[in-house]
Amino acid sequence: MILRGVSFFPVLFFLLAAVILLPAPLAFSVSPADLNAEAVQHLADGVPQKALPKLIEATRALPYEPVIRRNLAECYLQLGLEMLGTRNYERAVEFFRQGKEHAAEDPRFWVYSGVAQMKAGDAGGAEAEFNEALALSDNDPHILFLLGELYYSTGELYRARQVLEEASARRPEDARIADLLQRVNRELPVEERMASTQGGNFSVACDGDLNENLGDEILDVLEDAYNELGSAFGYYPSVQVPVLVYSREVYDRLTSAPAWSGGVYDGKIRIPVGGITHLPPHLKALLYHEYSHVLVHFMARGRIPLWLNEGLAEVAGRRFFTPPVAEMPQPFIEWSRLEQTFEGLDEDLIRSAYYQSYLMVAYLIDRYGRHTLNDLVVEAARTGDIDLAVKGVYGQFQVDYQVLQAEWHAQAVDLHGLLQIIP
Numbered sequence: 001m002i003l004r005g006v007s008f009f010p011v012l013f014f015l016l017a018a019v020i021l022l023p024a025p026l027a028f029s030v031s032p033a034d035l036n037a038e039a040v041q042h043l044a045d046g047v048p049q050k051a052l053p054k055l056i057e058a059t060r061a062l063p064y065e066p067v068i069r070r071n072l073a074e075c076y077l078q079l080g081l082e083m084l085g086t087r088n089y090e091r092a093v094e095f096f097r098q099g100k101e102h103a104a105e106d107p108r109f110w111v112y113s114g115v116a117q118m119k120a121g122d123a124g125g126a127e128a129e130f131n132e133a134l135a136l137s138d139n140d141p142h143i144l145f146l147l148g149e150l151y152y153s154t155g156e157l158y159r160a161r162q163v164l165e166e167a168s169a170r171r172p173e174d175a176r177i178a179d180l181l182q183r184v185n186r187e188l189p190v191e192e193r194m195a196s197t198q199g200g201n202f203s204v205a206c207d208g209d210l211n212e213n214l215g216d217e218i219l220d221v222l223e224d225a226y227n228e229l230g231s232a233f234g235y236y237p238s239v240q241v242p243v244l245v246y247s248r249e250v251y252d253r254l255t256s257a258p259a260w261s262g263g264v265y266d267g268k269i270r271i272p273v274g275g276i277t278h279l280p281p282h283l284k285a286l287l288y289h290e291y292s293h294v295l296v297h298f299m300a301r302g303r304i305p306l307w308l309n310e311g312l313a314e315v316a317g318r319r320f321f322t323p324p325v326a327e328m329p330q331p332f333i334e335w336s337r338l339e340q341t342f343e344g345l346d347e348d349l350i351r352s353a354y355y356q357s358y359l360m361v362a363y364l365i366d367r368y369g370r371h372t373l374n375d376l377v378v379e380a381a382r383t384g385d386i387d388l389a390v391k392g393v394y395g396q397f398q399v400d401y402q403v404l405q406a407e408w409h410a411q412a413v414d415l416h417g418l419l420q421i422i423p
Contacts (some may be wrong), residue, residue: 148160281321310353
């Protein structure tokens with residue numbers, strides 16, 4: 001979503017010899033024109049890091065030269081896009097801000113800055129950026145779509161529908177706009193009859209057919225999760241998380257989640273309940289499980305293996321409820337099969353995948369400590385490579401990813417009977 005579908009892309013302003021005129025009295029060891037030409041080549045080669053110091057030096061020599069200023073802006077744009085691609089949103093926003101100083105009327109800097117802030121959880125900042133980009137682009141439908149995505153993610157469905165309808169009118173053939181508008185129109189009637197409860201870190205909306213006190217109880221549990229899991233992860237996000245509580249029938253219809261799903265986090269926590277007047281332990285566990293996903297979403301930004309994400313969530317939830325374990329021996333699923341998705345596994349193996357993920361994360365905590373595990377999450381997010389991350393964090397113990405798997409498997413067989421290998 002970061003780059004796809006946005007209609008603004010970098011265009012380099014290549015140097016013409018006659019464009020930059022040097023004042024006659026000035027002498028330079030390397031002329032600004034030459035620095036600019038070298039930088040343009042670096043940009044064309046896709047190495048903006050090399051272009052940046054040359055363009056800064058050229059701009060200092062000729063601060064009002066439009067070609068050099070424009071190329072410097074393009075350099076900041078390329079650097080920002082690189083940071084966006086690696087999910088380093090804070091640095092991306094800073095590069096886009098610097099680009100605006102040299103090309104304030106270019107909507108690309110505003111829209112990409114909005115994308116970065118939206119991905120980082122700063123909804124207010126993203127909204128301001130998108131609105132400025134819209135003003136500069138005559139309401140480009142792709143930017144309207146991004147603003148609609150933002151409103152949808154924050155639960156502002158009426159505003160989402162408004163901007164998406166305008167986007168659809170301007171670009172009716174765009175399937176992404178049509179799909180999101182259809183989703184908004186499907187969910188809006190349900191959310192209109194939901195009772196909302198607001199807290200400092202969560203907004204909870206419950207289906208009107210559910211117990212009227214359920215929202216308050218859910219909010220209390222989630223506020224506890226915010227404090228307890230925040231302490232465990234060493235991270236307290238400054239965002240308000242939307243939580244939607246449905247009947248099972250409505251949950252299945254709106255989420256299209258598999259039948260075994262107990263909840264999802266897709267920017268909003270969505271859980272199914274029904275026929276209860278208070279929260280039993282397994283639903284408290286589910287809330288902690290899903291809030292763990294919220295924390296990992298902001299800390300790791302989608303760059304850690306699924307087994308690590310789900311294992312952390314299982315550890316969070318099992319303080320309240322431990323699901324029954326199937327008869328031994330448990331199957332063992334190769335770790336490479338659990339890094340991206342659990343899709344394609346049958347329901348029994350899905351349970352085993354969650355259990356195996358839990359056992360690995362619990363083992364890491366018991367053997368090396370929770371703080372070191374948090375370091376692994378951060379390092380995996382930074383590198384996007386679990387092999388490098390394990391080596392970087394656990395190398396002090398002479399452990400790499402393969403050794404870690406072997407050590408875990410040896411003790412798991414002894415303790416849990418994980419014997420049957422499922423490729």
